[in-house]
Every structure is written in C-alpha cells, then in structure tokens.
Amino acid sequence: xxxxxxxxxxxxxxxxxxxxxxxxxxxxxxxxxxxxxxxxxxxxxxxxxxxxxxxxxxxxxxxxxxxxxxxxxxxxxxxxxxxxxxxxxxxxxxxxxxxxxxxxxxxxxxxxxxxxxxxxxxxxxxxxxxxxxxxxxxxxxxxxxxxxxxxxxxxxxxxxxxxxxxxxxxxxxxxxxxxxxxxxxxxxxxxxxxxxxxxxxxxxxxxxxxxxxxxxxxxxxxxxxxxxxxxxxxxxxxxxxxxxxxxxxxxxxxxxxxxxxxxxxxxxxxxxxxxxxxxxxxxxxxxxxxxxxxxxxxxxxxxxxxxxxxxxxxxx
Amino acid sequence: xxxxxxxxxxxxxxxxxxxxxxxxxxxxxxxxxxxxxxxxxxxxxxxxxxxxxxxxxxxxxxxxxxxxxxxxxxxxxxxxxxxxxxxxxxxxxxxxxxxxxxxxxxxxxxxxxxxxxxxxxxxxxxxxxxxxxxxxxxxxxxxxxxxxxxxxxxxxxxxxxxxxxxxxxxxxxxxxxxxxxxxxxxxxxxxxxxxxxxxxxxxxxxxxxxxxxxxxxxxxxxxxxxxxxxxxxxxxxxxxxxxxxxxxxxxxxxxxxxxxxxxxxxxxxxxxxxxxxxxxxxxxxxxxxxxxxxxxxxxxxxxxxxxxxxxxxxxx
Numbered sequence: 344x345x346x347x348x349x350x351x352x353x354x355x356x357x358x359x360x361x362x363x364x365x366x367x368x369x370x371x372x373x374x375x376x377x378x379x380x381x382x383x384x385x386x387x388x389x390x391x392x393x394x395x396x397x398x399x400x401x402x403x404x405x406x407x408x409x410x411x412x413x414x415x416x417x418x419x420x421x422x423x424x425x426x427x428x429x430x431x432x433x434x435x436x437x438x439x440x441x442x443x444x445x446x447x448x449x450x451x452x453x454x455x456x457x458x459x460x461x462x463x464x465x466x467x468x469x470x471x472x473x474x475x476x477x478x479x480x481x482x483x484x485x486x487x488x489x490x491x492x493x494x495x496x497x498x499x500x501x502x503x504x505x506x507x508x509x510x511x512x513x514x515x516x517x518x519x520x521x522x523x524x525x526x527x528x529x530x531x532x533x534x535x536x537x538x539x540x541x542x543x544x545x546x547x548x549x550x551x552x553x554x555x556x557x558x559x560x561x562x563x564x565x566x567x568x569x570x571x572x573x574x575x576x577x578x579x580x581x582x583x584x585x586x587x588x589x590x591x592x593x594x595x596x597x598x599x600x601x602x603x604x605x606x607x608x609x610x611x612x613x614x615x616x617x618x619x620x621x622x623x624x625x626x627x628x629x630x631x632x633x634x635x636x637x638x639x640x641x642x643x644x645x646x647x648x649x650x651x652x653x654x655x656x657x658x659x
Numbered sequence: 660x661x662x663x664x665x666x667x668x669x670x671x672x673x674x675x676x677x678x679x680x681x682x683x684x685x686x687x688x689x690x691x692x693x694x695x696x697x698x699x700x701x702x703x704x705x706x707x708x709x710x711x712x713x714x715x716x717x718x719x720x721x722x723x724x725x726x727x728x729x730x731x732x733x734x735x736x737x738x739x740x741x742x743x744x745x746x747x748x749x750x751x752x753x754x755x756x757x758x759x760x761x762x763x764x765x766x767x768x769x770x771x772x773x774x775x776x777x778x779x780x781x782x783x784x785x786x787x788x789x790x791x792x793x794x795x796x797x798x799x800x801x802x803x804x805x806x807x808x809x810x811x812x813x814x815x816x817x818x819x820x821x822x823x824x825x826x827x828x829x830x831x832x833x834x835x836x837x838x839x840x841x842x843x844x845x846x847x848x849x850x851x852x853x854x855x856x857x858x859x860x861x862x863x864x865x866x867x868x869x870x871x872x873x874x875x876x877x878x879x880x881x882x883x884x885x886x887x888x889x890x891x892x893x894x895x896x897x898x899x900x901x902x903x904x905x906x907x908x909x910x911x912x913x914x915x916x917x918x919x920x921x922x923x924x925x926x927x928x929x930x931x932x933x934x935x936x937x938x939x940x941x942x943x944x945x946x947x948x949x950x951x952x953x954x955x956x957x958x959x960x961x962x963x964x965x966x967x968x969x970x971x972x973x974x975x
Contacts, residue, residue, distance in 0.1 A: 424837060515678075515685075520739075522675070
C-alpha cells in the first residue's frame with residue numbers, strides 16, 4: 344500500500360514541482376531547441392522520462408525516434424500525454440528498471456536525462472544513466488547534460504543557527520539536546536539567502552558524464568574556502584551546476600547555487616554544531632567525503648574533516 | 660528500510676515542525692497551564708506523545724503521574740528529553756500501539772492528545788484516543804481537547820485556479836489533460852489568502868470527543884454556503900477549530916481557518932474543475948461525505964454533491 348501511495352500522488356506531485364521549476368525545464372528545453380543538429384533524425388533515449396517532457400522536446404527538435412523509459416507509474420500519464428500531443432509515432436515507452444529490461448533498439452545516438460538529486464547525487468539516478476551509456480550508446484554518441492559540478496560555500500547565518508541549533512536549549516521551557524544532536528546529522532534542503540554567503544565557492548567534484556564511472560561517484564577530496572568577509576561561519580552549503588556543452592552550437596548552463604534563481608533543488612545545508620569565527624581572507628581548509636549510504640542506496644553520507652573534527656551528515 | 664527511514668528523520672522532522680507551530684503548542688500549553696485544577700495530583704494519559712511536550716506541560720502543572728505512549732521511534736528521544744528535564748519520576752513511557760499494549764495503570768483521570776491531522780481526520784488518530792477513552796478513562800474523567808469542529812468556506816481565487824487547473828492546457832507548448840484530471844482528485848494542503856474567501860463559513864461536523872464514537876467519524880451532511888461577495892467560486896476549503904472547554908476555568912481555543920494565524924495544518928483545498936459564478940447573498944448548497952479510504956486507513960475520501968455533480972477527492 345505504501346508503494347501504491349508512492350506510485351500515485353507522491354510521484355505525480357513531484358512531477359508537477361519539476362515541470363514548474365522553470366530553471367530546470369526551460370534550460371533543458373533551450374538546450375534541445377537551440378541545438379537541433381544534435382537531435383535531427385537521431386535515435387534518442389530519455390532515462391527516467393517522467394511526464395515525457397524531455398522526450399517531447401526531442402521529438403519536436405526532429406528526433407527520428409525517442410525511447411522513453413521510467414519505472415514509475417507516471418509513465419502511464421506520459422503515454423496519455425504523448426498521445427494527446429500526437430507524438431506517439433515518434434516516442435516509444437518502456438516501463439521498468441533500465442538495468443532489467445530490453446529496449447526496442449540496440450543502440451541510440453543520444454541519451455538525455457534529468458537525473459540530478461539534492462546535492463547532485465541523492466537518489467543515485469546517475470548510475471542508471473551511466474549504465475545506459477555503456478550498454479546502449481553508439482560509439483561517439485552523446486549524453487546530456489555532459490558536465491555537472493558540485494561546489495561548497497561557507498555561510499554565516501546566526502538567525503538560522505538560532506532557529507535550528509540553539510532552539511533546542513529552551514523549547515517552551517524544556518531542554519531537548521538529543522533532538523539537536525539527531526537533527527544536526529541531517530543535511531537540510533532549503534534556500535540560502537545570497538547575503539549569508541561568506542566565502543568564495545570551492546568546486547569539490549566535476550563529473551564528465553561522457554567518461555565517468557559509477558565508482559567515481561563515491562569520492563573524497565580536499566577543499567579550501569577563502570572568506571570574503573569576517574563573520575561566524577555557521578554552516579557549509581552545497582549546490583551544483585549543470586552544463587550542456589559538448590558539440591553544442593549554443594552552450595546552455597544553469598546553477599542551483601545561492602546566488603542563482605531558485606530551483607526545486609534549493610541548496611543543501613550542513614549546519615555546524617558550533618560556529619567558527621573567521622576573518623576576511625582567511626582560509627577554511629578541510630576534506631569532504633561523499634558516498635552512498637549502504638543502508639539506503641538513495642541516501643548519501645557526507646563527512647567533513649575540519650580542524651581535526653569529523654562532522655557526519657546524511658542527505659536523504 | 661522504508662520503515663527505518665520513516666522512523667528516523669521523517670518522524671523527527673515532523674516533530675520539529677509541530678513544536679515550532681506556536682499556535683498548536685502554545686494553545687495546548689496555555690490550556691494546561693491555566694487550568695492546573697484539571698491536572699493537580701491527577702493521573703494523565705498522553706496519546707501519541709511524540710517528544711513528550713504535552714506530558715511535560717502536564718507534569719509541570721502538577722500531575723501525579725503521566726503515561727506517555729507512542730508507537731514511533733521518537734519515543735526514545737522523548738525518554739532522553741524527559742530525563743534531561745528531570746521529570747522521569749513523573750512520566751512513564753510505553754512504546755507501542757495503544758490498542759495492543761498494556762499500560763502501567765488501570766485507569767487514568769485525564770487523557771490529553773494532539774491527534775488532529777489535515778482536514779481534522781487525516782491519519783485517524785482520533786480512533787486511538789476514543790479507544791483509550793473507552794478502555795482507560797475513569798468514570799467522569801476528561802478528554803482534551805474536548806470539542807473540535809470542521810468547517811467549509813467557498814473561495815474565489817482565479818490565480819490559483821490558473822496555476823493548478825488551467826496550467827495543464829499548455830505546458831511548454833504541450834497539453835497534459837490527464838495530469839489535471841489526476842491532480843484534481845487530490846485535495847491540496849496549502850495556505851489560503853484570507854482575501855479569497857467569498858462565503859460565510861458552514862460547520863459540517865462537530866465532534867464532542869467525550870461522547871463521539873469511531874463510526875461517527877465517517878459522515879455525510881448537507882451544507883449551505885452564503886456568498887459574501889460576487890465572484891467565480893474556484894474551490895471549497897476545509898479547516899478545523901479546536902476547543903478546550905469542559906470544566907475549564909479558562910477556555911482555550913484555536914482555529915486553523917484562513918482568517919486565523921497560520922498553523923502547520925494549513926487549509927485543505929478542494930479545487931473545482933470548472934469555476935461556478937455566484938452572486939453576493941447567493942447560497943451554494945450541497946452535500947459532503949467524508950470516510951476513511953478502505954485502501955489506506957490514514958487517507959480520507961471526501962465527496963461533494965453540488966448541482967447534480969459529484970466531485971471526489973482524496974486527502975492523503
């Protein structure tokens with residue numbers, strides 16, 4: 344029954360949110376529309392097609408055939424949508440896990456997918472795109488988006504710190520320290536006001552979707568954040584950028600960072616238990632490791648090592 | 660693993676939201692604090708205790724003993740919280756479904772519970788409170804809140820209608836009628852701007868928690884909404900009020916209606932597929948039926964009969 348629930352409204356509601364995220368959907372649309380040479384007479388695979396909006400953009404751009412695959416019940420809505428728009432001669436649906444099913448062509452020329460999750464890698468759908476690339480893409484075929492980057496900034500935001508961390512010191516006159524400890528282990532997904540950013544961004548991962556491998560998606564890297572002003576640093580914040588570039592007549596990119604227009608991905612916030620005082624020009628150096636949670640393959644475990652302290656968070 | 664997820668962050672996050680809902684928590688606090696005569700030296704049962712905030716209010720008001728029961732893992736946090744506040748001699752925890760477990764006393768003097776869900780009855784936790792009342796409450800004992808009411812108003816909100824209903828006519832140049840049909844079956848939980856209300860409220864259900872029975876919670880009733888201005892009616896909106904009154908020195912009440920301060924329950928919106936034009940003073944008469952979804956006992960099926968049309972919605 345839980346599955347029935349997740350396969351009905353929960354999924355349909357999220358598709359409404361994703362369609363209405365104009366930064367996401369319009370950038371995909373613009374990439375496809377402004378680069379018709381990539382799609383004209385091509386066989387295209389849309390991995391995790393949802394409502395089939397990307398498949399329809401590709402069909403409208405002149406694709407010869409689009410294979411649209413999704414394992415969710417949303418695919419039945421997508422079939423209706425494609426029929427309603429008279430594109431059912433161009434778009435073929437496959438319901439199932441890509442790793443488990445056959446698709447009606449042996450090879451495709453182009454793979455498109457909107458696979459990004461919170462902190463880029465939540466939900467691990469990129470693994471499926473890489474599997475599709477290795478199995479179904481012709482030699483020299485293209486995968487879009489072709490490049491994504493993951494970045495960190497430091498933020499100084501004592502108001503949010505008070506609300507999220509100090510709050511538990513006095514909850515209607517009671518102390519709730521254990522709630523603070525438990526909730527601090529969870530990364531928050533929320534919007535950061537641009538004004539609270541107190542460092543330059545530091546890129547911690549660049550994924551070339553054409554060449555990366557699944558095992559590279561668990562990674563550890565050092566980072567250095569250079570402060571742009573003096574403040575109490577209360578959290579690190581992660582976000583990603585998406586780039587459509589290779590072979591494109593017109594490059595398209597968008598950012599989910601705190602200074603860019605809002606998207607449904609918001610930003611991912613790793614709150615500190617104790618703020619760190621930092622001066623302008625000072626460098627906060629550390630190491631970040633990001634890996635799949637072995638207990639929940641959709642979730643991520645993100646660990647920071649800063650100043651001999653280890654801070655562990657779940658993104659889920 | 661899904662259960663592990665729901666029993667960890669999902670549940671803990673909702674408890675943060677509920678604690679931070681000041682209308683909810685402060686009204687419970689004020690009721691308990693301002694009516695110490697109801698709690699002094701009494702044995703109190705807190706049904707669905709969560710973080711045990713109500714149990715601690717009761718202990719602080721002089722309760723002799725509080726039994727706090729919850730089936731969620733949150734109860735382990737509650738145990739820590741109560742120890743941290745040195746109330747563990749007053750508050751006794753029981754983990755489990757109330758219907759399945761023994762409690763350490765035979766009878767209690769007072770039952771307190773915050774059992775209300777979206778559209779009052781979503782999640783059906785009132786059934787558990789009624790079970791507790793019938794099994795554990797002494798003759799003449801009290802249950803709080805003792806009164807709740809469920810009401811409807813008509814709203815005229817063409818902007819939301821455009822965003823929610825007409826949106827699907829042209830999604831980046833494509834039609835998605837089936838998404839409209841599917842999403843219209845789902846009641847939305849969201850805030851209504853007070854300005855869009857276009858009728859007097861009509862009460863559709865009054866629940867006296869001291870005397871009602873589980874079977875009364877599935878109900879059908881006629882309603883009449885008197886328009887306060889001429890407009891296109893685009894939706895009906897449901898909300899509830901909560902009253903602590905019986906034997907109280909000071910009555911406490913709060914509303915979750917569109918004209919009251921915001922709560923985490925927001926309002927429940929039943930969008931029309933087609934707006935209905937109505938004049939000032941005109942009456943929109945209909946019948947509403949509300950029952951548990953036999954396929955998902957937490958969910959509700961709400962059916963309206965208006966003008967020979969039947970509109971069916973899920974609250975889930």
